Amino acid sequence: MTHCEVKPLKATNHWDIFCCVVDNYGDIGVTWRLAKQLTNEYQFNITLWVDDLKSFCHILPQLDPSLNSQQHSGVHINLWADPLPVRYQAADVVIEAFACDLPGSVVEAMHAQHQAHKRDNSTPAAPVWLNLEYLSAESWVEGCHGLPSMQNNGLKKHFYFPGFTPQTGGLICEKDTLDKRTVWQSNRHNRRQLFSKLGLSNIDDNDTVISVFSYETASLLGLCQLWMQSTKRIHALIPQGRSLNSLTSLLPCAIAELSAGQQIVHGNLTLHILPMTDQQGYDQLLWSCDVNIVRGEDSFLRAQWAAKPFIWHIYPQDDDYHLEKLAAFLQSYCDNLSPQASKICRSLNMAFNTEQAGATAEEWQKLDFIQPEMSLHAQQWPINILNDADLASRLVQFVKNS
């Protein structure tokens, strides 16, 4: 049984974030990071409602999926079931992540508060209701960010669009992320220690190490076949998951039979099967690799904060619409690069995302020519793009202004 009640007036520090898990890591990865950041940096009282706690366990191993309510890193985590298994009290701010439909009881509670406020304006107004949208570098985002969405019941929801320009909602990045990364990367010992902790052996300092977290694509197999022939030793670090579906021809057994730490050697390429890690561990992995192949939204951003060259495998959409989104990002990312580096960076990402295995391998080989420029660019990009206003700070300001 769900209860709705109107709460007393108080500061806007109780936020509810609702997350419907669509794949195992993306949506929950973004909302979990945001929840932690709002808790740690703003001392807000955050409740994260998640409809699939088992998937959440992949990035938060301490989570007990059998519990309806628990607390980790200062964030209250509630199971979002229908009906809600815990008593619902309207928060000051309600975020529906990625346009998930809020439970009816939550909307009812917000509406009840709205009605009560209309009758007596000494009672709190309806919560600030936000739809946190997907990240896109497309130009239309600026025109839609922050617009209200008037609801039939009189409530007002706002669309909040993350983005790369000052006219958008910004990018999720904790205040200490770049400093932590700099410290980490300044000492090569950290990398060795991490690899050792992850059970990754036989990696020399001069070897090229690449993390792989992609969707299925023939391009990945094309790269692996190229890497086998490399004159340098290459290590591809791959967690159990979708990337491996594209590499079955290189595996000695079924994917399910692979175990973390297992190494598969083909020529100068060693595939390492990675154990699952939490978000901090994944950051450290990205900071430690020479190149990162990432996917979706959360790991895509973390790869940018890692200040290393990366390939973005964007979530595929109908009619190849994702390629427009990819092109919009590359337009922005490659803006300050030399024509040669820009062309290679764009071509490599496009080839990877259109499953052109041959072209992907061909463009990869050109990376050597632009490596110094790409490394410098990767260092400078996060500083330029964050522009002292990450998503959480812009979001908090937006709520204050609402």
Added chain:
Amino acid sequence: MKTAHEIRPGNVIMLDGSPWVVLKTETTRSGRNAAIVKLKLKNVLLDSTTETTFKGDDKLDDIILERLDCTYSYYADPMYVFMDAEYNQYDVEAENLGDAAAYIVDGMEDICQVTFYEEKAISVELPITVAREVTYTEPSARGDTSGKVMKPATIAGGSTLSVADFVKTGDMIEIDTRTNEFKKRV
């Protein structure tokens, strides 16, 4: 009720107890194929305009007001004048036409629907498809006949859109007024 995706310029929707004329619609795609619809609206009662955003599948209360089939007659700044089959004339504010104004040209014979609120003509809805003359476009660059290669073109009335590479100046083309997209050469 219509979904936000189905709403067109000229529709009138009820929001928070007020009727709003839809002046402009813009549909984009967010992550995972979800549509986002941005609307420019004019409050019929207050004459104020606003922009708002909806998920493509959000349900909106489009209100059925009195409508009449009319044809465009002439423009008398700031009013567009439409006429019904019995030669009655109705003035519609230029602002209320929103995106539809791009397709209003002298001599057009398209049957438009004029919507009334409290006996006042408040909006105009165009047919889903209109045919307009291309007044200027660059010659075909690649000789493409597939229709997949696009180029910009200006049509009668002065607005521009993307058309297939094989379209020439002087051609008549069909346009989908819901999406402002080129459909075919006629």
